[in-house]
Amino acid sequence: MCGDRTVVNGSGATSTEKPAHQRTPYESVGDFLSNTNNFKIIESTLREGEQFANAFFDTETKIKIATALSDFGVEYIELTSPVASQQSRDDCEAICKLGLKAKILTHVRCTMEDAKIACDTGVDGVDLVIGTSSFLREHSHGKDMVAIEKAAIEVINYVKSRGIEVRFSSEDSFRSDLVDLLQLYRAVDRIGVNRVGVADTVGCATPRQVYDLVRTLRGVVSCDIEVHLHNDTGCAIANSHAALEAGATHIDTSVLGIGERNGITSLGGFMARMMVGSRDYVTSRYKLHKIKEIEDMVADAVQIVSEQLVIQSNFGISITSLxxxxxxxxxxxxxxxxxxxxxxxxxxxxxxxxxxxxxxxxxxxxxxxxxxxxxxxxxxxxxxxxxxxxxxxxxxxxxxxxxxxxxxxxxxxxxxxxxxxxxxxxxxxxxxxxxxxxxxxxxxxxxxxxxxxxxxxxxxxxxxxxxxxxxxxxxxxxxxxxxxxxxxxxxxx
Structure with a gap:
């Protein structure tokens, strides 16, 4: 019969078996490095999203959003640094005590002071970040690559000693020197960092550039690879998919794509992209019917018209979008x-x-x-x-x-x-x-x-x-x- 295949089971009997899911022309080409059917979401609405121009999340709203995201199925929820303000720290501690299925992370500067405060909040993981491009080394923190590597090793070892998951990310990765970048990632991989992060902080990268950098990095480190991709030029969702094809394991998203400037990869848009080629994986892990409810919740919290931003975010908010x-x-x-x-x-x-x-x-x-x-x-x-x-x-x-x-x-x-x-x-x-x-x-x-x-x-x-x-x-x-x-x-x- 067309579409059926005959197989022999262990007892010697024969049976007819139909594939659980027919392949579609939109599925990714098979590649041993590709993780389009094996990825995790780091949901950053309560960190990156709080940087959206009109965002103000009180404690009650944060708890509602975190609970909804965990119920939806995201593996990680990232929160604003507890160093940002006293309320940010209190909120971080409160969400950690909810007992959500999703792991709770917080995003801090790569300093011992920030790391100690983060670890004390009760989070499951600490996301460390420091700028590595010449722009940020000169105008943000003033450290050279030697000092950056030294600080990274010290802080990562401290977080590990507390028994907490740790990610180390460069900031502005795509405008950083590739040799410097790979040397830094190799150094932190050797000491056992859980993930390294690649960040298109200014939204300048194309899918081809993302694929090339992540694939090169995949050959250098054995740990997981996370990507954080801004949407200034409308490429965030495509870049996220390209990163998975190249071997990335974790994708940063935010509901409606809200964040600094034009935001990052939108959760809803990313889900749509992955449903096309990885339907079985997506439907087995995430409650897609919850998307609209979550988007409405966040839209109301940041006081925007939900329907308009849903359309704009899922197709990319352009520079001149109102x-x-x-x-x-x-x-x-x-x-x-x-x-x-x-x-x-x-x-x-x-x-x-x-x-x-x-x-x-x-x-x-x-x-x-x-x-x-x-x-x-x-x-x-x-x-x-x-x-x-x-x-x-x-x-x-x-x-x-x-x-x-x-x-x-x-x-x-x-x-x-x-x-x-x-x-x-x-x-x-x-x-x-x-x-x-x-x-x-x-x-x-x-x-x-x-x-x-x-x-x-x-x-x-x-x-x-x-x-x-x-x-x-x-x-x-x-x-x-x-x-x-x-x-x-x-x-x-």
Whole structure:
């Protein structure tokens, strides 16, 4: 019979057996290195996703998202560094105590101080990271490759001594020197790191480049390989698949693809890609029917229109894509519409008014209610007229929120941007007001305000800003007020 095959079992009898699943033309070509049918997901919505321009996750929301992701079937959930703020540490400890099926990881700098705090939270694994490209070595941490390798070995050995899983990742891997990179990975592999990470931090890599680097690395290390791929040029999902074909074992994702700038590989989009060629593997491990529920949950948490971002994220959010932030104002219907129209008129005038351009670039426009505002579009008034709230548009591609990123961007934009915002008629926005804010970003803001403070004083006011940001979302006006108030206290003292 066509499609059947006769086999002989161990007792000598014959039987007719049909394949459990017919091959499709979309399945990957057989390759002994390929892991398209044997991969794990490291879900980073509660780490990378928290760097999304409009993200603020309180403890209850984090627990709901973590529980839903574990139920969906992801193998790992990655959380914001407990060093970022006290609330970040408390949340990390709380999620570790939930007893979820998914392993809990946290992502920290490759320093002993960060590693010790991370291990004390009760996580199952610690993800270490340090920049290895010339851009980041010069403008982020100032270490050469010898110092990086020494620090990596010291910190990895410490985490291992605590009986905790450890991953070591270079940051900006695709703009790093290949020889330096492979030497570093070989060194950490020798001492027993569980995984090494490859990061396309600026979203510059193509599938071919990802395949070549991962395949080369696969011949150098025996440990697992994780990839973290940004979506600045729309290649994140394709790059993730190419990495698996080359021998990667773990893929970083976030729900709706949210994250720093244009985000990373979206969970839903990646699942769609893998369902085409690895259906049996995917359906045996992940509850795909839960995807919509999780996406709606996250969309609501970051105050965006779910349906629009689902479409955009699963097909790649382009540089000029406009996401809609729902700003629920404590105004009645008429006031909301009036406010919204005023904002639209302000934006329409922005190209002609340098002060307004600067307000847009720094996020001061509209009282700091939105992270960044860009020029209005023809559809914007329709949103205002049809929604009982003010709806504004903002660009994410050039928004920087993470503390490490902000420090380097302020020194040299090329550290975390491969494209220039001015080429698109847009503005760069460095987020000065969140629990992820670093003291270097606040130092820059202090200088912009024309104030004088020592580094220690700036670190102290940064801690105050983080404390406030742990309690509620804050804007630039809030952080500026805290900076000015603190400076006044110093003057009076």
């Amino acid at each position: 996401l809609v932030a729902k700003l629920w104002l404590l105004l009645d219907w008429d006031d909301s519409l009036s406010t919204g129209r005023d904002w639209i008129r302000t934006l329409d005038r922005a190209p002609q008014l340098s002060q307004l351009e600067e307000d847009v670039a720094t996020g001061r426009t509209a009282g700091g209610l939105v992270p960044s505002l860009a020029s209005a579009t023809a559809t914007a008034p329709q949103w205002v007229d049809n929604m009982p709230k003010a709806a504004m548009h903002f660009h994410c591609a050039f928004t920087h929120k993470a503390g490490i990123h902000a420090k380097a961007i302020l020194a040299n934009p090329s550290t975390y941007e491969i494209l220039k915002p001015e080429d698109y008629g847009l503005h760069r926005y460095v987020h000065f007001a969140s629990r992820l804010t670093g003291w270097n970003a606040i130092k820059s803001r202090v200088e912009q305000l024309g104030l004088t403070m020592t580094d220690e004083q700036i670190k102290e006011v940064t801690a105050k800003i983080k404390q406030m940001a742990d309690l509620r979302p804050i804007g630039l006006d809030d952080s500026d007020a805290m900076i000015r108030s603190y400076h006044l206290e110093l003057q009076e003292a």
